[in-house]
Amino acid sequence: MQNVLVVGATSAIAEATCRLYAARGARLCLAGRNTQRLNDMADDLRVRGAQDVAVHALDVNDIANHAQFIESAWQGRSGMDVVLIAHGTLPDQTACETSAELSLQEFATNATSTIALLTPIANRMQASGKGTIAVISSVAGDRGRASNYLYGSAKAAVTTFLSGLRQRLYAHGVHVLTIKPGFVDTPMTRNFKKGALWAKPDAVATGIVRAIDRKRAIAYLPGFWALIMLIIRCVPEAIFKRVKL
Amino acid sequence: MPPVAYSWGRYPRTAQTLVDVTDRHACLPRPASSMLPYGNGRSYGDSCLNADGDLLRTRALDRFIAFDPTTGVLSCEAGVLFSEILNLAVPQGWFLPVTPGTCFVTIGGAIANDVHGKNHHRAGTIGHHVVSLELLRSDGQRLQCSAAENADWFSATIGGLGLTGLITRVEIHLRRIASPWMSTETIKFPDVDTFFELSAASERDYEYTVAWIDCAAKGKALGRGLFSRANHAPALADQRPDAPKRRLTMRVTPPVSLVNPLSLRAFNWAYYHRQRQPAWRATTRYEAFFYPLDGIGQWNRMYGPRGFLQYQCVVPPGQSASTIPRLIECISRAGGGSFLAVLKQFGDIPSLGMLSFPRPGTTLALDFPNAGPSTFALLDQLDTLVAASGGAVYPAKDARMSGTHFRQYFPGWEAFSRFIDPRFSSSFWRRVME
Ligand SMILES: Cc1cc2nc3c(=O)[nH]c(=O)nc-3n(C[C@H](O)[C@H](O)[C@H](O)COP(=O)(O)OP(=O)(O)OC[C@H]3O[C@@H](n4cnc5c(N)ncnc54)[C@H](O)[C@@H]3O)c2cc1C
Numbered sequence: 001m002q003n004v005l006v007v008g009a010t011s012a013i014a015e016a017t018c019r020l021y022a023a024r025g026a027r028l029c030l031a032g033r034n035t036q037r038l039n040d041m042a043d044d045l046r047v048r049g050a051q052d053v054a055v056h057a058l059d060v061n062d063i064a065n066h067a068q069f070i071e072s073a074w075q076g077r078s079g080m081d082v083v084l085i086a087h088g089t090l091p092d093q094t095a096c097e098t099s100a101e102l103s104l105q106e107f108a109t110n111a112t113s114t115i116a117l118l119t120p121i122a123n124r125m126q127a128s129g130k131g132t133i134a135v136i137s138s139v140a141g142d143r144g145r146a147s148n149y150l151y152g153s154a155k156a157a158v159t160t161f162l163s164g165l166r167q168r169l170y171a172h173g174v175h176v177l178t179i180k181p182g183f184v185d186t187p188m189t190r191n192f193k194k195g196a197l198w199a200k201p202d203a204v205a206t207g208i209v210r211a212i213d214r215k216r217a218i219a220y221l222p223g224f225w226a227l228i229m230l231i232i233r234c235v236p237e238a239i240f241k242r243v244k245l
Numbered sequence: 246m247p248p249v250a251y252s253w254g255r256y257p258r259t260a261q262t263l264v265d266v267t268d269r270h271a272c273l274p275r276p277a278s279s280m281l282p283y284g285n286g287r288s289y290g291d292s293c294l295n296a297d298g299d300l301l302r303t304r305a306l307d308r309f310i311a312f313d314p315t316t317g318v319l320s321c322e323a324g325v326l327f328s329e330i331l332n333l334a335v336p337q338g339w340f341l342p343v344t345p346g347t348c349f350v351t352i353g354g355a356i357a358n359d360v361h362g363k364n365h366h367r368a369g370t371i372g373h374h375v376v377s378l379e380l381l382r383s384d385g386q387r388l389q390c391s392a393a394e395n396a397d398w399f400s401a402t403i404g405g406l407g408l409t410g411l412i413t414r415v416e417i418h419l420r421r422i423a424s425p426w427m428s429t430e431t432i433k434f435p436d437v438d439t440f441f442e443l444s445a446a447s448e449r450d451y452e453y454t455v456a457w458i459d460c461a462a463k464g465k466a467l468g469r470g471l472f473s474r475a476n477h478a479p480a481l482a483d484q485r486p487d488a489p490k491r492r493l494t495m496r497v498t499p500p501v502s503l504v505n506p507l508s509l510r511a512f513n514w515a516y517y518h519r520q521r522q523p524a525w526r527a528t529t530r531y532e533a534f535f536y537p538l539d540g541i542g543q544w545n546r547m548y549g550p551r552g553f554l555q556y557q558c559v560v561p562p563g564q565s566a567s568t569i570p571r572l573i574e575c576i577s578r579a580g581g582g583s584f585l586a587v588l589k590q591f592g593d594i595p596s597l598g599m600l601s602f603p604r605p606g607t608t609l610a611l612d613f614p615n616a617g618p619s620t621f622a623l624l625d626q627l628d629t630l631v632a633a634s635g636g637a638v639y640p641a642k643d644a645r646m647s648g649t650h651f652r653q654y655f656p657g658w659e660a661f662s663r664f665i666d667p668r669f670s671s672s673f674w675r676r677v678m679e
């Protein structure tokens with residue numbers, strides 16, 4: 001039986017992932033700021049087979065609260081087999097360009113909060129010497145683009161942080177997975193026009209669980225994004241700056 | 246341009262504003278004109294459409310709330326699909342009490358049409374198995390409805406075509422099964438009279454009965470077909486492999502309908518003659534028995550860009566022996582029917598909904614490629630026969646019946662109107678109220 005902690009559990013991608021773990025009979029620990037929604041999810045996951053579901057109220061930007069949250073999440077468990085960090089927002093890039101305050105706020109939600117959470121979590125995981133830390137970053141972190149570079153740079157920070165953390169924890173038997181979804185049809189992207197490149201949260205969740213099971217380091221989801229991003233990363237900056245993306 | 250939402254018949258096509266309902270505790274949005282819930286769009290005509298208005302998509306309300314595997318009572322949000330209920334319940338020895346011919350319907354949508362299945366003679370409609378539901382009105386009121394509480398709202402909402410408000414939560418009673426397998430028997434019948442005999446003879450011992458008829462056959466072969474009857478199989482001693490999960494999908498719409506008089510005659514002839522024996526038995530997975538069409542995703546596209554119309558009527562017991570052959574004759578003469586003509590005898594359990602379609606008699610259902618005015622003229626002709634017999638046509642499958650006929654088929658419409666939410670409307674309702 002697996003112990004699974006999910007931060008930002010109400011995210012569409014996280015919820016789909018939780019259902020897969022519930023079907024395996026996992027013990028789940030859900031954290032997020034909408035407790036009504038978390039309780040609804042908990043009922044659903046119990047029906048779907050979860051052994052036990054605990055709910056924790058957490059605003060990830062409330063960093064003073066992290067220590068207590070982690071203490072209570074770990075309480076009564078031998079350790080976590082999977083920690084999934086999924087929260088995020090999609091900042092309004094244009095609005096960020098005229099407000100440093102908004103930019104830093106969005107950076108905090110998408111990068112700083114994750115780094116803050118991972119610091120104590122990494123230590124707990126290192127001490128137990130097992131498990132996987134999986135974090136949802138994004139293909140947007142692979143290269144800055146005019147249309148969303150605030151979001152992209154926050155995800156880049158997370159990706160780089162995870163790469164270092166992976167090296168550190170490898171020696172202790174803890175795996176670190178960087179999840180890089182492409183376009184996913186979720187409430188975050190509600191107002192986008194959807195085309196052929198768009199994936200459903202269920203498909204991304206299946207990819208996440210598979211990557212965790214196989215102890216992968218980086219998972220582009222769906223897989224074809226690895227190729228797309230390889231090409232995008234290869235374009236010289238002198239040309240890239242002229243492209244509208 | 247606002248997006249086009251489709252019903253299963255891909256006719257009519259109407260532009261509307263799509264709004265996702267993601268939280269069952271939230272109030273309803275304020276529509277500019279009117280709104281209508283939209284489940285999984287498996288109704289054929291315009292009863293799940295609201296031209297120029299809002300459609301409240303409910304598929305995100307897909308959470309289970311509670312399931313008691315000792316009593317079989319399941320509580321869930323209204324957007325949960327029957328396929329999802331089956332995935333949960335079958336491994337625990339429970340099954341849907343009533344199911345239509347596709348498992349890709351939401352529980353909310355199924356209740357709003359008070360759907361029936363092949364076990365109507367035993368189990369009635371889905372409404373008979375609803376323990377309770379919550380109805381959310383546009384004024385923010387939440388009505389808890391059951392046979393005991395708000396009973397009038399309960400019977401208006403069962404078969405209420407989505408017009409009484411949004412069903413947010415449902416509690417239903419599932420049915421026990423010993424295995425996911427079905428013991429089935431298929432019997433060839435040469436004419437309609439034999440169909441009636443077989444139905445009468447099978448009702449006592451078989452939970453599920455239905456017949457496929459060759460609607461292209463004429464003359465002496467008129468109304469020939471295959472009668473199918475089945476029961477859930479007992480627990481099987483041998484462990485059989487699970488059904489393969491192969492699924493084909495029609496990703497594109499062919500430029501013209503693949504269903505035409507030639508392909509139709511050929512298919513129906515071959516289907517009727519595929520077995521030489523007069524009867525054969527089999528043990529099959531429940532998916533193959535209940536949902537043969539679900540194996541091909543979006544098969545509705547085979548009718549081409551103009552879409553198709555489905556026609557389902559019921560003819561009362563005293564009239565069916567004379568009216569059913571006349572309906573089939575009318576269709577076979579026009580050569581416009583489809584591969585999937587289905588005949589079934591409804592039982593006499595009274596439906597609970599004010600506008601429920603099922604009632605005692607014989608029901609006939611089939612598809613028609615939309616060939617323009619000739620198709621509509623044929624369906625009007627069928628309506629005349631059905632109306633004269635005192636029968637009815639199923640709104641879930643309709644895109645064209647006249648208001649006069651609707652009001653004759655559903656005399657409860659006036660009493661029902663009082664329960665319509667002032668901010669709710671549908672293309673269907675506006676059409677039949679004209
Ligand atoms: C292959 C196939 C076979 C079928 N076989 C049968 C059969 O054997 N017997 C039968 O009875 N039907 C049958 N049907 C029809 C189908 O079962 C019904 O049309 C069903 O209601 C579709 O459910 P849906 O979730 O797709 O709802 P939709 O078609 O999207 O909506 C149906 C109605 O429900 C309302 N509605 C949806 N959700 C809610 C909600 N949460 N609250 C209030 N109202 C709501 C809508 O406004 C609309 O009026 C079949 C359909 C197909 C495609």
Ligand SMILES: NC(=O)c1ccc[n+]([C@@H]2O[C@H](COP(=O)([O-])OP(=O)(O)OC[C@H]3O[C@@H](n4cnc5c(N)ncnc54)[C@H](OP(=O)(O)O)[C@@H]3O)[C@@H](O)[C@H]2O)c1
Pocket residue numbers: 008009010011012013014032033034058059060061086087088089109136137138139180181182183184185186187188189
């Ligand atoms: N959708 C895409 O195309 C896409 C692509 C690449 C990467 N991603 C990433 O995938 C992850 C999941 O997103 P999603 O697509 O599933 O979108 P989503 O459903 O909108 O989920 C975002 C979640 O983040 C939570 N959240 C935001 N701020 C928070 C805060 N301060 N404290 C606690 N929780 C907070 C939200 O909680 P509330 O419910 O309380 O609002 C929400 O549950 C995100 O990290 C996102 O960046 C998404």
